[in-house]
Amino acid sequence: MSTEIVKFTATDGIILDGILNKCEERTKKLLIQIHGMVSNCFKKRERTIAQKVENIGVDTLCFNNRGSEVVRYIKSETASFLGGTAYEKIEDCYYDIVGAMEFALSLGYEEIYLQGHSLGSTKVVYTYNKLKEENSKYLKNIKAIILLSLCDSSDNIEMSKDDKYLKIAEEKASNGEIMELMPLKAYIHPISVRSYLQYAKYYQNIDFARFDEKDYEFEVLNKIEVPLFMRWGNVHELINQDAKDLAEFMNTKIHNPNKDISFIDGADHTYYEKEEQLGEEIEGFLSSLVINS
DSSP, rough: EEEEEEEOTTTSOOEEEEEEEEEESSOSSSEEEEEOTTSSSSOOOHHHHHHHHHHTTTEEEEOOOOOOSSHHHOSSOOOOOESSSOOGGGGGHHHHHHHHHHHHHHHHHEEEEEEEHHHHHHHHHHHHHHHHHHGGGGGGGEEEEEEEOOTTTSSSOOOOOOHHHHHHHHHHHHHTTTBOEEEEEEGSSSBBBBHHHHHHHGGGGGGOOOOOOOTTTOOTGGGSSOEHHHHHHHSSSSSSHHHHHHHHHHHHHOOOOTEEEEEEEOOOOOOTOOOOHHHHHHHHHHHHHHOOO
16 A cells, blocks of 8 residues: 545635555545544544555545644635634535545546544535535445444533533624634533534534434435445443444434444444454445445
8 A cells, every 4th residue: 555645625725635545556446534523634543444445446535624633724725714623614524525525536536435433424424415415416426425433413522511601602602703712611622612502502404313312214314325334332432322222223214225334342432442343344345335336
């Protein structure tokens, strides 16, 4: 495998960087990896997955989206902005992921597999469904969706239950202070008023993983028409349910005929020391798609 540091632009002009891992033989198949909250593209998990899928002739692109790290500057060709998880607007993931796809297509890739971890999974689902709503030409290039540790974004992020913080956020927003930081105790890490309100109040666009609701039909997830892979860990995972029970529940709720939904025993939310098993399972999932393409 050869590795390149690459740069490309999101469709709204933000400059993004990442790592492109390439097989020895040229391939038209690419796995795009979307990291989660306060994370980045330099994780053993993504590297291990890249090494596994290399065995079946799939390259990988993992990039730092505008929500990487807690706080950082993001840049366009003409300006710099405060970014990172503390300042990101989740819906902007669309620009990042479509930009990554356009970059991949410009390099000659034709078959794209989208993989997300944690909040990255939320971003993948949101983007895929937005592309469907637009009847986008890029849909034909997406051949599979991989969701690792998808969380209920509106319910299971460790938000303070104290209404005083919501009132603080609403007051600051009414004064036009959406980029101001919330008090430190309001959240698990520094967070802006805008981002806090997105998780605490304005979460409708990302509220499609309602695992606690037994009668919920998961309409957004069931709009995924390409093969679907979903995994969770069962140690310190960011879900309210036992991972085995959740996997069994989701197998009854997701109607995709090409689904692979399960959990990895002993894995935590990051799959620490379970990267090899996760990579092997993703390799196995993609292998049949690669062979039949």
